[in-house]
Amino acid sequence: MNEKEQKKATIYDLSIRSGASASTVSAVLNGSWRKRRISEKTAKRITSLAEELRYTANQQARALRSSRSGLAGLILPVYDTRYFSSLAQTFEVQARNRGLLPVVVSGRRCPEEERRVVESLVAYSIDSLFIAGATDPDGVHGICSRARIPHVNIDLPGNLASSVISDNRQGARALTAAIIRHAQQMGRLSPDDVYMFGGRDDHASRERIIGFHSAKSELVGCSRGSDSESTGYSPSMTAMAFERFYKRHGTLPRCFFINSSINFEGLLRFMGKHDGEAFEDIVVGCFDYDPFGSFLPFPVYMIRPNISEMLEKGFELLDIENDTARIVLIEPQLVLPRTALEGPLDDLKDSVPDG
Amino acid sequence: MNEKEQKKATIYDLSIRSGASASTVSAVLNGSWRKRRISEKTAKRITSLAEELRYTANQQARALRSSRSGLAGLILPVYDTRYFSSLAQTFEVQARNRGLLPVVVSGRRCPEEERRVVESLVAYSIDSLFIAGATDPDGVHGICSRARIPHVNIDLPGNLASSVISDNRQGARALTAAIIRHAQQMGRLSPDDVYMFGGRDDHASRERIIGFHSAKSELVGCSRGSDSESTGYSPSMTAMAFERFYKRHGTLPRCFFINSSINFEGLLRFMGKHDGEAFEDIVVGCFDYDPFGSFLPFPVYMIRPNISEMLEKGFELLDIENDTARIVLIEPQLVLPRTALEGPLDDLKDSVPDG
DNA sequence: CTCTCATGCTCAATCGATGGTGCATTTACA
DNA sequence: TGTAAATGCACCATCGATTGAGCATGAGAG
Numbered sequence: 001m002n003e004k005e006q007k008k009a010t011i012y013d014l015s016i017r018s019g020a021s022a023s024t025v026s027a028v029l030n031g032s033w034r035k036r037r038i039s040e041k042t043a044k045r046i047t048s049l050a051e052e053l054r055y056t057a058n059q060q061a062r063a064l065r066s067s068r069s070g071l072a073g074l075i076l077p078v079y080d081t082r083y084f085s086s087l088a089q090t091f092e093v094q095a096r097n098r099g100l101l102p103v104v105v106s107g108r109r110c111p112e113e114e115r116r117v118v119e120s121l122v123a124y125s126i127d128s129l130f131i132a133g134a135t136d137p138d139g140v141h142g143i144c145s146r147a148r149i150p151h152v153n154i155d156l157p158g159n160l161a162s163s164v165i166s167d168n169r170q171g172a173r174a175l176t177a178a179i180i181r182h183a184q185q186m187g188r189l190s191p192d193d194v195y196m197f198g199g200r201d202d203h204a205s206r207e208r209i210i211g212f213h214s215a216k217s218e219l220v221g222c223s224r225g226s227d228s229e230s231t232g233y234s235p236s237m238t239a240m241a242f243e244r245f246y247k248r249h250g251t252l253p254r255c256f257f258i259n260s261s262i263n264f265e266g267l268l269r270f271m272g273k274h275d276g277e278a279f280e281d282i283v284v285g286c287f288d289y290d291p292f293g294s295f296l297p298f299p300v301y302m303i304r305p306n307i308s309e310m311l312e313k314g315f316e317l318l319d320i321e322n323d324t325a326r327i328v329l330i331e332p333q334l335v336l337p338r339t340a341l342e343g344p345l346d347d348l349k350d351s352v353p354d355g
Numbered sequence: 356m357n358e359k360e361q362k363k364a365t366i367y368d369l370s371i372r373s374g375a376s377a378s379t380v381s382a383v384l385n386g387s388w389r390k391r392r393i394s395e396k397t398a399k400r401i402t403s404l405a406e407e408l409r410y411t412a413n414q415q416a417r418a419l420r421s422s423r424s425g426l427a428g429l430i431l432p433v434y435d436t437r438y439f440s441s442l443a444q445t446f447e448v449q450a451r452n453r454g455l456l457p458v459v460v461s462g463r464r465c466p467e468e469e470r471r472v473v474e475s476l477v478a479y480s481i482d483s484l485f486i487a488g489a490t491d492p493d494g495v496h497g498i499c500s501r502a503r504i505p506h507v508n509i510d511l512p513g514n515l516a517s518s519v520i521s522d523n524r525q526g527a528r529a530l531t532a533a534i535i536r537h538a539q540q541m542g543r544l545s546p547d548d549v550y551m552f553g554g555r556d557d558h559a560s561r562e563r564i565i566g567f568h569s570a571k572s573e574l575v576g577c578s579r580g581s582d583s584e585s586t587g588y589s590p591s592m593t594a595m596a597f598e599r600f601y602k603r604h605g606t607l608p609r610c611f612f613i614n615s616s617i618n619f620e621g622l623l624r625f626m627g628k629h630d631g632e633a634f635e636d637i638v639v640g641c642f643d644y645d646p647f648g649s650f651l652p653f654p655v656y657m658i659r660p661n662i663s664e665m666l667e668k669g670f671e672l673l674d675i676e677n678d679t680a681r682i683v684l685i686e687p688q689l690v691l692p693r694t695a696l697e698g699p700l701d702d703l704k705d706s707v708p709d710g
Numbered sequence: 711c712t713c714t715c716a717t718g719c720t721c722a723a724t725c726g727a728t729g730g731t732g733c734a735t736t737t738a739c740a
Numbered sequence: 741t742g743t744a745a746a747t748g749c750a751c752c753a754t755c756g757a758t759t760g761a762g763c764a765t766g767a768g769a770g
Contacts (some may be wrong), residue, residue, distance in 0.1 A: 010726055021750045026727055036729085037748055058417040061479045061726030070417065071479075078444060080699045085440035089433060092461055101475055103458050106447055120456055122425075123414045147363060152769045188549060235700055262703075268646050270697035291623050292647030340623035344435045345590055348464045348617075352507045365756055376720050381757055391759090392718055416756035419725045 011055040016208020048317035072100040077133040078305040082290040166305040172211025173338040179285040183255035196228035198259030299337040364408040387565030427455040428481040432488040437645040444699040478671035521660040527566025534640040538610035593621020616643035653693040
């Protein structure tokens with residue numbers, strides 16, 4: 001058998017070899033054969049022939065004809081944090097379980113880029129789109145609805161499409177309370193000892209700031225001056241914010257809340273330029289979970305959004321007729337310092353050493 | 356204009372509105388119009404009409420006819436480490452620059468799963484496949500070559516397709532030398548103080564073990580007993596290995612090499628169950644770079660594979676006629692403790708705070 | 711004034727799968 | 741035995757873009 005020289009089998013090949021018509025073959029192989037009253041005998045004959053010839057349907061042809069591509073899209077700002085890579089991983093599993101091929105793209109927090117990549121997904125007639133972390137969810141919504149593509153926002157709310165989001169406010173409250181209590185064990189805290197870095201003017205950040213202030217004022221009272229600094233989702237801008245604070249006060253705040261693990265990388269850059277005294281005795285909270293972040297030389301509390309629940313709800317919302325944009329809140333989890341949770345890595349089928 | 360009610364424009368719509376034939380429209384929009392001797396005037400007319408109607412080509416139709424889908428595949432074991440998520444991110448950028456839509460899937464280090472996901476990519480007629488971290492690269496090769504899909508191995512060598520790989524042996528030598536030198540500053544080292552954890556019986560692990568032993572025997576001599584433990588790429592198995600070592604010796608090795616960041620998560624789990632004494636004064640090296648890993652409470656040296664260069668070489672190899680399987684070695688980078696390198700996150704267009 | 715050739719475009723088949731329509735058989739039943 | 745209903749399947753247009761082949765038209769040569 002010169003398999004290597006063989007082109008991929010089509011329904012026409014199977015049609016000839018089986019004696020049935022191409023449409024019968026098609027019906028058998030896509031499962032609609034009962035509806036089309038094909039006999040079980042014929043079906044069996046064709047499926048076993050298909051296996052023998054290693055038939056797999058040409059998805060482009062199927063998509064062209066039926067305008068269902070079997071692709072599920074996910075747009076992220078960026079892959080390269082443990083939060084978003086977990087999201088991508090979990091999305092892949094869930095999409096695959098539903099018979100879809102996941103296509104993940106990143107918009108890099110740039111509205112034009114977001115549109116470009118979404119347009120490119122639309123050109124492939126994706127069946128649905130999960131929007132996680134677009135700067136302009138409503139712009140993306142416009143593209144999708146023009147193309148009649150069902151879509152949901154994940155972890156950010158849009159006004160025009162349904163959304164599944166973490167309860168940022170409660171999460172921030174819990175996180176703030178946790179770091180304040182921890183720091184208080186090491187001495188009294190004044191309002192100026194409790195600070196927040198990172199984020200920008202988006203929904204998640206606003207909610208987190210509200211939660212932060214609410215817990216803070218309850219436990220240590222309000223600062224007179226500003227007690228938070230918005231730096232965008234940028235490691236370098238965040239690093240500069242830490243440098244400025246350090247220059248002004250000769251130390252970092254005793255206790256602070258970092259808006260996301262991307263901003264946390266700004267703290268790492270600061271740490272790389274200073275020795276340990278600069279951050280002795282600090283207590284840090286971070287919205288987002290990173291197992292390595294949990295083991296730094298100072299206590300780090302983290303919030304882990306419940307990714308798989310968010311995605312599952314997202315898939316459910318896609319199926320529901322979308323007359324009104326609903327919002328589903330999902331509780332995130334507070335992770336104590338020095339905690340290495342299980343995650344997608346534990347699903348690897350590689351648990352038995354063989355060397 | 357009830358744009359929302361409009362279906363997507365096709366070349367036939369443009370054909371009617373422009374007065375040109377569909378084939379002319381097609382030629383203009385796919386760039387082959389000079390070859391087909393379409394006048395510049397006609398081309399301009401059609402392109403501007405296309406913009407006006409927001410035309411984008413139906414990729415399924417294009418792919419079906421021309422059997423070039425515009426999709427570039429990447430198969431990873433898993434997304435959820437900083438190494439693989441950087442790889443995915445960089446791959447996306449490079450594929451996009453070449454006009455391709457990246458499709459990333461994970462095979463979870465399971466041969467059957469790898470085949471399944473690759474088959475699903477083949478069903479979408481991907482134009483090329485990058486194989487990064489398959490347990491069975493030659494099995495994947497078989498599927499690709501039957502389907503005539505150009506492919507390269509990234510960071511693992513296959514016997515049948517060209518490969519771009521990190522110089523694991525040299526990297527491991529450099530890493531081992533670095534941790535030994537560091538540990539020696541804190542006192543003499545015996546061969547039993549230098550250990551290796553993680554990996555399995557794959558090419559990368561074998562090379563790293565060779566590099567490890569070569570540097571170790573040069574600097575501190577050989578152990579009599581075993582000085583390495585293969586745990587697979589599994590956090591939990593690695594954690595158990597640390598527990599066993601600790602139970603036996605009452606301490607961790609002074610100085611050890613961890614095969615990958617996935618295995619490093621096993622150390623985190625160990626750390627989560629013990630207090631600081633268990634890992635005071637250790638010096639750790641890890642093959643893979645994770646910014647958070649670089650700032651743990653003990654010195655961590657890391658090796659960062661040169662991802663973008665590997666991928667660029669990979670794209671080059673795809674273009675070359677693939678009569679013989681070549682192997683290209685790329686030097687990785689040694690990263691000193693407490694180093695936060697710039698990376699994909701810095702390309703985010705979010706460097707200006709706006710809140 | 712005819713012939714040749716370049717120019718500028720159109721025609722129609724094609725990629726592989728889908729699904730509405732409709733034609734033969736077979737079965738059921740009077 | 742004749743007719744209606746159920747069964748089993750084939751025919752063919754269709755999705756939208758690509759591409760080899762070929763038809764007009766006008767310019768230039770002889």
